Amino acid sequence: MLWNSSDFKNDVLKKVKFLWQSIRNFKEMGTVVRSGPAMCRKMVQNIHPETDLNIIELGAGDGVITRYILSKMAPEGKLFVFEINPELCEVITDIQDSRMILINDGAQNMAIHLQKHGIEKVDMIISALPFLVLPDDLTQEILQLCKSTLKSGGYFIQMHYIKSISKMYKTIFGNVHTSYVPLNIPPGYVFSCKNGEI
Numbered sequence: 560m561l562w563n564s565s566d567f568k569n570d571v572l573k574k575v576k577f578l579w580q581s582i583r584n585f586k587e588m589g590t591v592v593r594s595g596p597a598m599c600r601k602m603v604q605n606i607h608p609e610t611d612l613n614i615i616e617l618g619a620g621d622g623v624i625t626r627y628i629l630s631k632m633a634p635e636g637k638l639f640v641f642e643i644n645p646e647l648c649e650v651i652t653d654i655q656d657s658r659m660i661l662i663n664d665g666a667q668n669m670a671i672h673l674q675k676h677g678i679e680k681v682d683m684i685i686s687a688l689p690f691l692v693l694p695d696d697l698t699q700e701i702l703q704l705c706k707s708t709l710k711s712g713g714y715f716i717q718m719h720y721i722k723s724i725s726k727m728y729k730t731i732f733g734n735v736h737t738s739y740v741p742l743n744i745p746p747g748y749v750f751s752c753k754n755g756e757i
């Protein structure tokens with residue numbers, strides 16, 4: 560991708576906005592930096608561009624991973640994007656793509672929103688939710704909802720900066736595949752769990 564000076568200026572503005580929101584709402588954001596390109600690529604590696612998938616993204620921030628998801632999705636797919644922070648949702652609205660349904664609400668309310676669109680289960684859930692800083696009961700509520708909202712054989716994909724939390728996903732989904740992403744600041748991990756596979 561070739562960048563011009565206006566792309567560069569936009570990217571810097573987004574980084575500053577994300578940093579400002581992180582400082583104001585650290586208990587919801589859990590980080591002060593957005594995911595870098597290597598992390599975004601790893602998060603979308605299980606998407607097959609030939610298949611029309613229904614995908615949920617949780618904790619989209621300013622849409623940095625959202626753009627990578629959309630670039631890999633087939634034309635008839637649908638992407639339900641959940642982000643609780645209204646200021647960051649405003650940044651996401653820059654993305655003009657009819658496959659994206661942006662929902663300014665918590666992941667814990669995903670069932671109500673999917674129902675409105677006539678969807679019961681999805682093929683994939685891609686999450687950057689900061690479970691390490693969210694209350695334990697909310698974390699468990701969201702993860703159980705993810706499990707029941709995923710089709711059998713569907714993927715739950717989650718990023719973190721520490722590896723030991725993978726045990727929590729193994730307990731819920733019965734399996735977890737861990738990938739290390741060294742070229743991110745800070746380096747991190749992507750956990751992929753296949754629903755229904757023990």
Ligand SMILES: C[S@@+](CC[C@H](N)C(=O)[O-])C[C@H]1O[C@@H](n2cnc3c(N)ncnc32)[C@H](O)[C@@H]1O
Nearest residue numbers: 587588593594618619620642643644665666687
């Ligand atoms: C670590 S940031 C990830 C941002 C971006 N996806 C990235 O990878 O750089 C986590 C995001 O989750 C959002 N968030 C926190 N709790 C949430 C919830 N219950 N439902 C939806 N989004 C939530 C925060 O506002 C924040 O934007």
